Amino acid sequence: MKRPNKHLSLSQTCLLDVSGELGPKAREHLQQHVATYPAAHLEYELVRGRFAMLQSLPKIEDQLDQVSKARIAANIKKGIHQSLDQQRKAQRQAKLARVFYGFMAAASGVAAALVVAAGVYIVHERQLAHRQRIIDAENTFQEVAQTQLPGEGKSRVDTLARRISRLEQSGGISAEGNVGNSHMMNLLDALDSVHATDSVPAPGDSGY
Amino acid sequence: MDARTLAALVLQCRNGDRGAWDALVEQYWQRLYSYAVQATRSNELANDLVQETFLRVVQKLERYEDQGKFEAWLFRILVNLVRDNSRSASRHPVRSGNVGVGDQMVDLIDSMPGKSDSPEAPLEHKEHLDRLYTAMEKLPELDRQVLLLRHYGDMPFKEIAKTLDCPLGTVLARAHRALGKLRVLMEVGHETPQ
Numbered sequence: 001m002k003r004p005n006k007h008l009s010l011s012q013t014c015l016l017d018v019s020g021e022l023g024p025k026a027r028e029h030l031q032q033h034v035a036t037y038p039a040a041h042l043e044y045e046l047v048r049g050r051f052a053m054l055q056s057l058p059k060i061e062d063q064l065d066q067v068s069k070a071r072i073a074a075n076i077k078k079g080i081h082q083s084l085d086q087q088r089k090a091q092r093q094a095k096l097a098r099v100f101y102g103f104m105a106a107a108s109g110v111a112a113a114l115v116v117a118a119g120v121y122i123v124h125e126r127q128l129a130h131r132q133r134i135i136d137a138e139n140t141f142q143e144v145a146q147t148q149l150p151g152e153g154k155s156r157v158d159t160l161a162r163r164i165s166r167l168e169q170s171g172g173i174s175a176e177g178n179v180g181n182s183h184m185m186n187l188l189d190a191l192d193s194v195h196a197t198d199s200v201p202a203p204g205d206s207g208y
Numbered sequence: 209m210d211a212r213t214l215a216a217l218v219l220q221c222r223n224g225d226r227g228a229w230d231a232l233v234e235q236y237w238q239r240l241y242s243y244a245v246q247a248t249r250s251n252e253l254a255n256d257l258v259q260e261t262f263l264r265v266v267q268k269l270e271r272y273e274d275q276g277k278f279e280a281w282l283f284r285i286l287v288n289l290v291r292d293n294s295r296s297a298s299r300h301p302v303r304s305g306n307v308g309v310g311d312q313m314v315d316l317i318d319s320m321p322g323k324s325d326s327p328e329a330p331l332e333h334k335e336h337l338d339r340l341y342t343a344m345e346k347l348p349e350l351d352r353q354v355l356l357l358r359h360y361g362d363m364p365f366k367e368i369a370k371t372l373d374c375p376l377g378t379v380l381a382r383a384h385r386a387l388g389k390l391r392v393l394m395e396v397g398h399e400t401p402q
Binding site: 007008009011012015016019020021047049050051053054055056057058059060061069072073075076077079080081083084087088 | 224226229230233234237238239241242245246255258259262263266267336337340341344355358359360364365366376377380381383384387388390391394
């Protein structure tokens with residue numbers, strides 16, 4: 001005869017049966033097996049007796065009155081409700097924190113961008129101003145070089161000296177490799193030539 | 209409760225439905241409590257552990273993947289809590305609120321109705337249960353756990369196998385062995401006083 005369950009032993013199958021967990025087909029097979037073999041019948045009765053012994057133990061819930069049952073269940077439910085409330089609160093706080101940190105990150109980004117833009121603007125403006133001063137000095141030099149009048153030349157030289165002085169104050173001379181440096185050297189050479197022109201009288205000119 | 213209804217209930221719980229949580233508690237607390245009382249031998253501790261079990265379910269339900277094993281999962285949480293508590297208790301033997309096995313069981317037996325009209329019958333039945341409880345205490349932990357889950361947790365052996373994460377054959381073998389030992393211990397206990 002085919003065994004009720006090829007993966008389980010007879011005692012295990014008997015235990016499943018007395019526990020009420022064996023399917024109808026397997027149960028039928030087991031009953032046939034037990035009815036056919038006296039040893040199997042003996043084993044079945046042994047397992048049933050032992051399982052009945054276990055079943056004779058009283059269950060706790062049967063001993064509790066309705067008040068105690070209601071109290072225990074209410075305690076458990078209360079704990080769950082509190083836990084659910086805490087969970088919701090924590091979720092709300094986490095959401096708020098995410099929004100806050102997102103806002104802060106965006107604000108920090110905007111602030112950093114503004115600082116960088118302002119810095120770039122200031123540097124750019126300084127460079128423009130510096131170039132403008134150089135251009136002005138060069139223009140003055142051109143005008144001085146073209147003039148023939150000593151008095152006019154002197155006033156232009158004075159103007160030129162003031163501009164050079166302003167350039168020195170702005171650091172245009174001291175910076176090596178600066179664009180303004182070569183211009184400055186030109187200006188100084190030009191200034192020397194202006195002084196030379198003013199001090200040496202032209203042929204036919206008495207100087208007075 | 210069939211699997212589909214349970215799955216729907218679990219889904220409602222996951223969505224934070226308090227009514228669904230109450231229904232889930234009503235469905236399972238008595239079986240969990242019954243197992244916990246027998247495993248810890250303390251009403252108070254059992255109460256705490258069952259409550260803690262449900263709180264863990266609240267915390268972990270978000271990550272739970274429903275594969276028809278909710279009951280096994282629920283009992284596994286409790287079994288682990290009982291085991292952890294038992295280890296902790298063995299490190300700290302003096303523990304307030306614990307009820308000795310004798311006190312607990314005598315209270316239980318006293319409250320049971322007699323099964324016979326004979327005046328000696330309730331006493332005999334009480335003695336029988338007393339021996340049975342004592343014998344249960346002497347079983348190896350794993351074997352005892354299977355019997356407690358089957359009887360007090362009212363779990364089928366197949367669910368116990370899922371709970372303890374071992375094959376059905378192993379669970380049945382443990383149960384069969386435990387029942388055999390229980391019978392032997394009962395006989396020894398019955399003969400000892402004479």
